[in-house]
Amino acid sequence: MSLFVHYLSLPYLIEGIWFTVVVTALGLAGGLILGLVLAAMQLSRFWMLAALARGYTVIFRGTPLILQMVFAYDALPQIGLKLSAIGAAGLALAANEAPFIAEMLRAGVLGVDRGQVLAGQALGMTPALLMRRIIAPQAIRTMIPAFGNETVSALKNSSLASVISVQELTLRSTQLASSTFDFFSIFFASGLIYLVLTAGVSVIQLFVERALDLDRTTPQGRLAIFLPWRRVDLATKLKLAEQAPAAAEPPQSPSPDVPAPSPRPASRGDRAKHSAMVQRNNVAVEVTDLRKKYGTQTVLNGVDLTVRVGEVVALLGPSGSGKSTLLRCINHLENWDSGMVRVGGRRLGHRDDGKPLSPREIANERASVGVGMVFQQFNLFSHLTARENVAGPLRWVHGMTRVDADRRARELLERVGLSHRADALPRHLSGGQQQRVAIARALAPNPSVLLLDEPTSALDPELVNEVLEVIRRLAIDDGLTMIISTHQVRFADEVADRVAFLSHGSILEEGPAHEILTNPRHPATARFLSVVDADKSPEQTA
Amino acid sequence: MHKRLSTEARTRQSAVIAGLRHAMLGAFLLAGILAPISAHAAPAGCAALQAKYPDFKGKTLVNAINPHTPGYEAIDPKDPNKYVGFDIDLGEQIGECLGFKLTYKAVTFAALLTTLSSGQADIVISDIYATEERAKAADFITYSKVFDGVLVAKGNPKKITGINTSMCGAAAAENTGFVEVPLVQALIPECKAAGKPEPTLQLYDNNANCIQAILAGRADTYVNDVNTVDQAVKANPDKLEKAIAVTIPYSVGIAVPKNKPEFRDAVLAALIEVQKAGIHMDLLKKWQLDVNNFKEPDILSVK
Numbered sequence: 008m009s010l011f012v013h014y015l016s017l018p019y020l021i022e023g024i025w026f027t028v029v030v031t032a033l034g035l036a037g038g039l040i041l042g043l044v045l046a047a048m049q050l051s052r053f054w055m056l057a058a059l060a061r062g063y064t065v066i067f068r069g070t071p072l073i074l075q076m077v078f079a080y081d082a083l084p085q086i087g088l089k090l091s092a093i094g095a096a097g098l099a100l101a102a103n104e105a106p107f108i109a110e111m112l113r114a115g116v117l118g119v120d121r122g123q124v125l126a127g128q129a130l131g132m133t134p135a136l137l138m139r140r141i142i143a144p145q146a147i148r149t150m151i152p153a154f155g156n157e158t159v160s161a162l163k164n165s166s167l168a169s170v171i172s173v174q175e176l177t178l179r180s181t182q183l184a185s186s187t188f189d190f191f192s193i194f195f196a197s198g199l200i201y202l203v204l205t206a207g208v209s210v211i212q213l214f215v216e217r218a219l220d221l222d223r224t225t226p227q228g229r230l231a232i233f234l235p236w237r238r239v240d241l242a243t244k245l246k247l248a249e250q251a252p253a254a255a256e257p258p259q260s261p262s263p264d265v266p267a268p269s270p271r272p273a274s275r276g277d278r279a280k281h282s283a284m285v286q287r288n289n290v291a292v293e294v295t296d297l298r299k300k301y302g303t304q305t306v307l308n309g310v311d312l313t314v315r316v317g318e319v320v321a322l323l324g325p326s327g328s329g330k331s332t333l334l335r336c337i338n339h340l341e342n343w344d345s346g347m348v349r350v351g352g353r354r355l356g357h358r359d360d361g362k363p364l365s366p367r368e369i370a371n372e373r374a375s376v377g378v379g380m381v382f383q384q385f386n387l388f389s390h391l392t393a394r395e396n397v398a399g400p401l402r403w404v405h406g407m408t409r410v411d412a413d414r415r416a417r418e419l420l421e422r423v424g425l426s427h428r429a430d431a432l433p434r435h436l437s438g439g440q441q442q443r444v445a446i447a448r449a450l451a452p453n454p455s456v457l458l459l460d461e462p463t464s465a466l467d468p469e470l471v472n473e474v475l476e477v478i479r480r481l482a483i484d485d486g487l488t489m490i491i492s493t494h495q496v497r498f499a500d501e502v503a504d505r506v507a508f509l510s511h512g513s514i515l516e517e518g519p520a521h522e523i524l525t526n527p528r529h530p531a532t533a534r535f536l537s538v539v540d541a542d543k544s545p546e547q548t549a
Numbered sequence: 550m551h552k553r554l555s556t557e558a559r560t561r562q563s564a565v566i567a568g569l570r571h572a573m574l575g576a577f578l579l580a581g582i583l584a585p586i587s588a589h590a591a592p593a594g595c596a597a598l599q600a601k602y603p604d605f606k607g608k609t610l611v612n613a614i615n616p617h618t619p620g621y622e623a624i625d626p627k628d629p630n631k632y633v634g635f636d637i638d639l640g641e642q643i644g645e646c647l648g649f650k651l652t653y654k655a656v657t658f659a660a661l662l663t664t665l666s667s668g669q670a671d672i673v674i675s676d677i678y679a680t681e682e683r684a685k686a687a688d689f690i691t692y693s694k695v696f697d698g699v700l701v702a703k704g705n706p707k708k709i710t711g712i713n714t715s716m717c718g719a720a721a722a723e724n725t726g727f728v729e730v731p732l733v734q735a736l737i738p739e740c741k742a743a744g745k746p747e748p749t750l751q752l753y754d755n756n757a758n759c760i761q762a763i764l765a766g767r768a769d770t771y772v773n774d775v776n777t778v779d780q781a782v783k784a785n786p787d788k789l790e791k792a793i794a795v796t797i798p799y800s801v802g803i804a805v806p807k808n809k810p811e812f813r814d815a816v817l818a819a820l821i822e823v824q825k826a827g828i829h830m831d832l833l834k835k836w837q838l839d840v841n842n843f844k845e846p847d848i849l850s851v852k
Binding site: 017019020077080081082084085089092170171172174178179181182183184185186187188190 | 613616617618619623624625626629630654655656657660663664666667668669754755756757761784
């Protein structure tokens, strides 16, 4: 025991820790840099880069670290690259860690919800901006535990540097054992030192997780993480947090934060007058002979559609009829095979010289043309509060100052009746509230056209109305130009100037909303309307 | 690494392990007794050598060692930042004669010559046996004869009498790259012919692990340099014994890169001076090694 304590405090072993830590740090830092490059190559659009990165991964993940160490130390000098022992060990460890770290990074990036990426694109964010503001912050949170693992494993793997004469803890322990014969005392001592080091890594990991925890609340909670029951507590807390908004809003009574129903539902006559008036307005969106195929399947088969400023057009049609694809083309979230899309007189999708745009150029085009989009699944940025969901893109894409962006976010959240939930994370909001934030976010840059892709389809029936009410007010009070794909026939009748009925990628019938919905000329339209009426009647209480 | 592993190289190492308190005490006493002898002035002929080989004067060279062999090279238990032993002293005497200083790079035994040939070290003085096979990787200046001892558990339960058919069915612990490895392997057909089970080999990284293998009952014998075996027995007199000493037809050598004949010749000339001045013999006594180990130097170099 006294020998054990003697070796535990022996400066010779303690100094060995320094080499262990240096090799580990070199390995992790180099591995992170190399891993970032590898992950970027694997995620890139260019297959050659992806294949090169794959090849590297196969080689360096598939051979033992001890061979890589010996190679870096003894073989590299043959080509004139003579690194110090620590340098060679750090290089080998970095080369070995890189593929593992790259896979972690890739998993983190791919794990971020595709819908949020789509929403970011729709807001005009360039790929780099998306990576920095949306993907990376979420991916890093999910990667912290894996990084902790990797750090511990690198720390232990650094002991292999003993074969190439790095004076780290393991080498010093074996040398000491050989000269003193105190085999067990020495190895228990160095084992304990390793344990202390890895425990240190665990503590750092917990601190980082805590610091990045979006649900962090009180300063007391910061220490509570070290208590074993804390984890259970955290899980329950999350569950409670999710239930909270639902409990606060009994579905029967109108909840306090739902905007008051429009005091004066526009009369049929008013709507007709409005429709007649917008027909004299300028063209906001013009789609000409748009065609698109996925493989052999035709999704858009020559669509023509003109929407004028201030007009509200409802797209109806069965699932798979091409409504969503048409909306995505109007925002250039999808490419098309032939045809033309003009927004505000500007033709989308090609440079002046006719070449296709890069993703970055498309993003800038979207931001400048001004098309807002609301998705079926809301697609809020889940790491940002309601306010930041609205204000963030204003700052990043449109260069607004923080003060201006926050003011604008407050106004818009107020307009959708959610100013009291501005600091809530999306996961603490109900579906209806999330969709209202998404509408506020889409409206923030003052788009010339707002596209809504089945905005209420993912909502529980009792939450549909609060969202429809917000859209109704945008249409009637604000006169916003909107294209809505929806199954809410009665709602379409109330707010839309015109209805277009899509089937198999073509517009079968279009015209004044009330006329088409009450008196369809095409048999397919009639069939669809009767089916939807029967199916959807419980939801059509608006 | 593999080159050495498969060959007959032979080495010696001495190891010792195991005895916890005894050895500690012994090492302290040993070091205390020997300390005063270590300061030798450079022999008279060295000035002429420094004039003849001026390239090495004032340099600091790297000596690759496998410091697991107390008596030859191991860290100093009193000050673990220092290496001590016969080889260490001899190397420093040669360095003093030629005007260079040595720093040490600790590697596994099997990595000694790779480290030298990759240029990560300039010289290897680490109780390594000079064999024809190893001389393909480095030139050797031999300086010591080799006597091996057969280490077994107390009472020699397997009745082992050397590297012969008495080892059939026994488990032999050896260090990777040791010359004893192929000698034991050569017994396999002999044992088969005699209708006995084959001997098995357990390969380890250093003496300490080989001796632990016998103490833990995993191995029956460990054949190595007799001084190493003696020290192991001294450290664990209740558990180990030396079955027998055998002579092995090799010499211990200093390894230098093949492409530096001038350095090789300078080291040879310096070693001769050190021996003429009686320092070599003093060092053997200082480290309590058998003076019969003494050998006049030769060069072993193969194309």
